[in-house]
Amino acid sequence: MPNKKSAKKALRQNIKRRARNRSQRSALRTFIKKFRRAVATGDLETARSLFPFVTKKLDQAAAKHLIHKNAAARTKSRLAKLLNKAGSAAAAS
16 A cells, blocks of 8 residues: 555556546447447448447547557558458458
8 A cells, every 4th residue: 555645646546547448448349349240240331330430439549548559550450451351242242
């Protein structure tokens, strides 16, 4: 346990920040799962409408240092690749 007043305050702040970050990270993962589920079930209209929203959320998370900017870029790339692959497979059949 912290002994100094400033350390006690820092601990309180860290607890609040951790809770906020966990909540936001969880929400981000939920949006990504919804997008992946839409692609997996073949609901391409929903996936296409979710894609800009998910990429925006990833960019915002990277801007707030919730995730690393390269992790956001990598995830966006993989999701776009997934959507394009599903779209081309649907067009071919």
